[in-house]
Amino acid sequence: MHRLMIVDDSKLIRQRIAREYDADTFELIGTAENGADAIDLFEQSSPDVVTMDLTMPKLDGIDCIEQLISRDPSTKILVISALNDTSIGIEALEKGAMGFITKPFSGADLKAALKEIIDD
Amino acid sequence: MSKVFGRYAAIIATVVVFLTLVLGVLGLNFYTSFQTEVTAEAVNIAGRQRMLSQRTAKSLSNLNYKFYTQDDLSIDIAELKAASALFDRSLKAFTNGGETNSTKGGAAFLEQVTSDRGREILSQANELWGPFYDRLSTMVDLAERSSLPISGQRQLSGLIADNVSYANSNINQILKLMNDLTNYQEGQATASADTSRLIQTLGIIASLVCFAIILFLIFGQLQRADRKALLAQRETRKIFETVDQGLFLIDRDFNMGSQQSKELERIFSSGFLAGKNLHTFISDIVSSTDLEKVLRYVRLLFDPHKKQKLLQDLNPLKKLPIQVQDQGELTSKYLRFSFSRVENNGKIEGVLASVSDISNEIRLENELIEETKRSEKQLEMISVLLSADANMLPEFIKSSDRTYEKINQIFRNPARNSSEFKIKADSVLTLVHATKGESSLLGLTIISETCHEIEDKIDQLKLKNDIGGDDFLSLTILLDRLISTNEQMKSVMSAVAGHSQSPQTIDSGETQNLIKLATDVSRRQHKEVAFSTGGFDMPHLAPDLRKNILSLASQLVRNAISHGIESSDIRKTLGKSEQGSVKLCLLQENSGKLILSCEDDGAGINFESIKLEASKNGLIKAEDIDRVSSKQLLQLMLKNRLSTRTAADADAGRGAGLSVLGSISDQLGARVSLQTRQGVGAKFIISIPKTAPEMATKKLTEASYA
């Protein structure tokens, strides 16, 4: 069972992800609506899989990825962003993210992407 | 590993055989040299036997002499004893095998002589030597005694004499036998040396053969490998030459590999790019921000933790617009780069980049978008047309076209200062406002919205203190849009009209026939003609009338193309467009009168040459030639066969064209008029009265049947 944390500033997207992930493989340990909260939650509950939005208030996704990876390099981060820009994707991967999907996404997209990062 | 072994099995086996042979030859060599030593010793010992037999005989004779001279016997006794003992020992060693003194000191082992010849010699020798040695031994034993009684002296003297006599009769035979033995041994040695030499030679030959086989096999293997490598190389080259993608490898240091496909050079219109660094290569074609992105991306490709599939989605060079200098001309292209890892045993060794020119795809894509946009617009327009009051549309288009022209003229009128520009804007506002009202009445929201936009802009403009011509830019753009909308409406309307006609019109075939006629004639006459026709869809016309009108029309078309329109070469020199134009039109006026007109932009009618022709035919008198009017000439042409064409062909030249026209017109009671200017064109207009005589009777007949 993987411990999943959802980071997104949109409540809608958080609920959407929470509804769509595969409950047999993941256990939701909490959601955060900005980067700073995500770091706090990470330190409290140490998830091993994180879905990460990129444009968020307080601490943006790229910095958040960097901080999470510095705390635990084995953290598997899936970026879920509306920014369909290759350079931001490249940057997220450089910082240590494992996967990248763009909004809007389907339930199957999300499941496949999550499966792929934990299979690695 | 086992594969490698398999491939070289033959070579390895031969090498093993070769080594065994070499070792065998070496071993044999060692053995034979030992054997040679042994046989050589045997020969020496056999030779020594000869000497020993002589010495034995000599010391015996010395002993005999000294015995009589009463001298000391001890030296000779010792000599005799040693020589005979050694002879005996050696002979026994030859006979039974065993040790004897070596000729070089120490002991030597002799093998038993087993051959028949050897045994014969030895048995003869033993036969002679055995009793002799026994007697010698007895004699020596006696002689060695320190004090010998007289009887002993006598016995000794007898033994000596006995031995001497034995020796005298037999020692030569013994010597001879020993000589034979020596020769025999020598023979044996030579024979065994020969054998071993033969074996050695054979061994060496076998190893040489083996070695040759090894060389052959290795050479063959190398050749095969070379051939394979060459074939593979050729294949790779072929692939690289023919593949329609630019292919190259990138290593960890971003260096581009030495093998590159031909297409790469074609795409970049430059020479060999091998060994270049990706950095320098890419920096020539992309912006610096893109360059950084590409380099970061390629670096990620070398990171084994990043999934290749994911990276493919992030490829920053999926669609890269570039400008390439091609034969001095700057052309723009769209390229697609794709990258994939080259892995070996799970290790990323490099990245294979492929570049394809997707300009065509992009162009098609754009065209498709453009086409979709256009059809969307048309669809929108059709829905507008459907929602608008269709009868009022043509009127609206006409009036709004005029309005737009007026607005454009207002823009065009010079304005010297801000207030003049303001007046300009105001007058535009009034015009636009009217159009806006009309269009919204008809439900043409596209137009009314644009008009509204213009009003808004003008309102904003008037708030400014200082207005200049450039403030009108946006207004002109909106005017352009309004004009385009009208153009689109017109094209949609004609398309809609065209579509709605075809199913019900009985004689669209006739229109088609006229078009076909025009194309056929212009092809035959080698002329380029734009032919347009309309109005022939009048299903209510009586079939006969229609037939006549059609004959008139075809005559007019033939005439216009073969006489009127000049060849495109001539038209070019005249400064006209290469393509001539012929417009054929049938109209029915409200009164019911039919107007058939045919207009061309050709040479016009040269009345002077007609006059000449007419006077030649005697139709006009020479003295009247200057007084005859063009109207009269036309009548002449319609009534007589007159042609200015020198050669007759299928289309014109017999002068029949206009006379046919004239006769049919007469039949229909039609009036033919002609407008023409030389070099500019001609227009025939035939007005056919509502009740053509023939038509009237037809109608009557039809009515009586009804």
Next chain:
Amino acid sequence: MKEENLRVFLSSIVKYFAHTSDPSVNVGAPYLVDEIKDACKDYTGLISISGDYNGVCYFSAPAVLLRHLILSVGETDTSESMMLDAVGEVANTLSGNARKELGKGFEISAPHITKGLPTMETEGEGNRIYAIPIQWKSYKAMLGISLH
């Protein structure tokens, strides 16, 4: 047709004259014409545009304007070749600015200089030309733009 694109051309002409002895340039209200010959003066420098957009842009000026322009820079030779040069230079400026300002979708040709009507055939139907009158001193020149 976008206003920004028109402004790029217009402002480069204005900028050009801003560097002469008399920097004031009056721009007239733009209007539409169907063919180049409808908005054309004695000398014309024309650049053609291809790529995502197709069209032409030209600067057309009467001889007097060019003569004055030549004299204003201290040159005394106002022969025809000098006038062609002068109109060519304006067109060059147009071309250069357009290259710099307009995005990737524009490919700008080198200027094509003619006396009288440009020999460039007009583009297809429905592509009107924006004629923008330019007044420098008392002379009226013309900036023509057609993009589609």
